[in-house]
Amino acid sequence: MPKVETFDKTLVIKQATDVFHDKGYSATSMQDLVDATGLNRSSIYNSFDNKHNLFIECLTAYQSAFGSKLSEILLKSTTPLESIQFIFDLYLKEMTAKKKDKGCLIVNCTSEMANHDKPITLFLQKNQEKMLGVLEDLVEKGQNEGTINKNKHYKAYALYLFTTMQGFRITGMLVSDKEQLQSVISTITQTLI
Amino acid sequence: MPKVETFDKTLVIKQATDVFHDKGYSATSMQDLVDATGLNRSSIYNSFDNKHNLFIECLTAYQSAFGSKLSEILLKSTTPLESIQFIFDLYLKEMTAKKKDKGCLIVNCTSEMANHDKPITLFLQKNQEKMLGVLEDLVEKGQNEGTINKNKHYKAYALYLFTTMQGFRITGMLVSDKEQLQSVISTITQTLI
DNA sequence: TTAATTTTGAAACGTTCATTTCAAATAGAT
DNA sequence: ATCTATTTGAAATGAACGTTTCAAAATTAA
Numbered sequence: 001m002p003k004v005e006t007f008d009k010t011l012v013i014k015q016a017t018d019v020f021h022d023k024g025y026s027a028t029s030m031q032d033l034v035d036a037t038g039l040n041r042s043s044i045y046n047s048f049d050n051k052h053n054l055f056i057e058c059l060t061a062y063q064s065a066f067g068s069k070l071s072e073i074l075l076k077s078t079t080p081l082e083s084i085q086f087i088f089d090l091y092l093k094e095m096t097a098k099k100k101d102k103g104c105l106i107v108n109c110t111s112e113m114a115n116h117d118k119p120i121t122l123f124l125q126k127n128q129e130k131m132l133g134v135l136e137d138l139v140e141k142g143q144n145e146g147t148i149n150k151n152k153h154y155k156a157y158a159l160y161l162f163t164t165m166q167g168f169r170i171t172g173m174l175v176s177d178k179e180q181l182q183s184v185i186s187t188i189t190q191t192l193i
Numbered sequence: 194m195p196k197v198e199t200f201d202k203t204l205v206i207k208q209a210t211d212v213f214h215d216k217g218y219s220a221t222s223m224q225d226l227v228d229a230t231g232l233n234r235s236s237i238y239n240s241f242d243n244k245h246n247l248f249i250e251c252l253t254a255y256q257s258a259f260g261s262k263l264s265e266i267l268l269k270s271t272t273p274l275e276s277i278q279f280i281f282d283l284y285l286k287e288m289t290a291k292k293k294d295k296g297c298l299i300v301n302c303t304s305e306m307a308n309h310d311k312p313i314t315l316f317l318q319k320n321q322e323k324m325l326g327v328l329e330d331l332v333e334k335g336q337n338e339g340t341i342n343k344n345k346h347y348k349a350y351a352l353y354l355f356t357t358m359q360g361f362r363i364t365g366m367l368v369s370d371k372e373q374l375q376s377v378i379s380t381i382t383q384t385l386i
Numbered sequence: 387t388t389a390a391t392t393t394t395g396a397a398a399c400g401t402t403c404a405t406t407t408c409a410a411a412t413a414g415a416t
Numbered sequence: 417a418t419c420t421a422t423t424t425g426a427a428a429t430g431a432a433c434g435t436t437t438c439a440a441a442a443t444t445a446a
Contacts, residue, residue: 049278101308108304111303111305112220114367115293116216124367128368151383152380152383158379163357163361163377166363167356167359167360170360174314174317
């Protein structure tokens with residue numbers, strides 16, 4: 001019967017995500033989110049309850065957007081090793097796209113909130129499990145194909161890759177030289193060959 | 194002629210550092226620092242001017258404390274590779290010392306404040322240069338000795354190590370299994386052999 | 387047009403924020 | 417003991433915080 005939601009929730013989450021990504025959770029104020037979305041304060045509270053919950057929705061959307069890009073990568077690559085390289089290339093592309101790299105929202109969130117906020121910590125753990133799962137599958141497949149060496153168990157390699165990815169996201173925040181970053185990627189992936 | 198500073202400034206910085214390390218810069222309130230140090234509000238402002246400046250002093254002290262541990266490592270190790278392994282072992286020790294790992298203050302600071310706060314960003318860049326310098330020297334020496342391979346230029350390996358160290362500090366915040374962490378270290382260092 | 391329901395705007399909530407103020411207490415130097 | 421510089425305590429500053437409130441405007445189904 002009545003008025004229906006007028007604004008694009010997906011867009012609003014994207015706008016809010018940009019702010020959280022740039023400033024982090026604590027340093028982002030509700031006023032920042034009002035400004036970034038153009039929404040009214042009340043509308044934000046109507047739709048997202050509170051800042052914390054909005055942040056979780058942003059995290060989830062961010063994770064899901066990455067999941068889509070990851071799926072594309074898995075489809076277009078011909079070997080597991082190439083998939084891994086493409087993931088790093090994706091990071092590299094994001095880093096060099098803008099002058100100031102904001103890093104990874106999820107890595108930043110780990111640094112800021114891990115072990116402080118229970119639901120967030122749970123999200124981060126689940127996220128890690130998901131990512132490790134993907135990487136384990138890739139490494140195991142590569143080892144069976146013979147394109148990745150068997151010096152280490154595939155689970156060990158997966159955690160190694162996850163670790164280096166997080167480090168790479170941090171490094172990109174202060175290093176903007178594309179060649180240096182590419183060299184880091186090749187060093188990381190050389191380990192697997 | 195008059196009353197002289199009564200409190201131990203070094204201790205106060207250590208106490209403040211603990212809070213910043215645990216909660217990050219933004220989420221740490223002046224009240225938190227008053228509580229942690231036992232100092233009066235006025236005394237803190239008298240001695241450190243403001244929160245921002247106190248934080249910089251904490252960062253510097255943290256960096257310097259790490260520098261000392263680093264020097265010890267460089268002295269006691271017999272090869273550059275061993276030095277690198279000892280650095281990771283130091284991180285591992287910190288991670289497994291307490292149930293909840295706070296990560297590295299400087300890595301966390303990078304994630305929170307890089308490209309947002311000019312003096313802090315400058316500190317982070319200088320810190321990176323210092324650390325890269327040490328790592329470059331180690332790798333170069335190892336390559337000359339023949340204990341580190343020459344697949345990559347020593348500067349590339351140094352940035353690789355710096356990246357993996359940052360990643361390792363993040364990983365430790367969610368992974369507490371010592372064996373898994375040790376396996377990551379060995380994978381990282383195997384690259385150099 | 388009316389009724390139902392939601393968005394909106396703007397103000398206010400109480401709390402916490404970083405920082406300032408200033409008189410009182412303190413303690414070394416003379 | 418007196419002078420002098422500093423630390424202290426406690427209160428106050430004004431701004432910003434996340435969140436709530438609620439009447440008015442808006443919109444759509446009946």
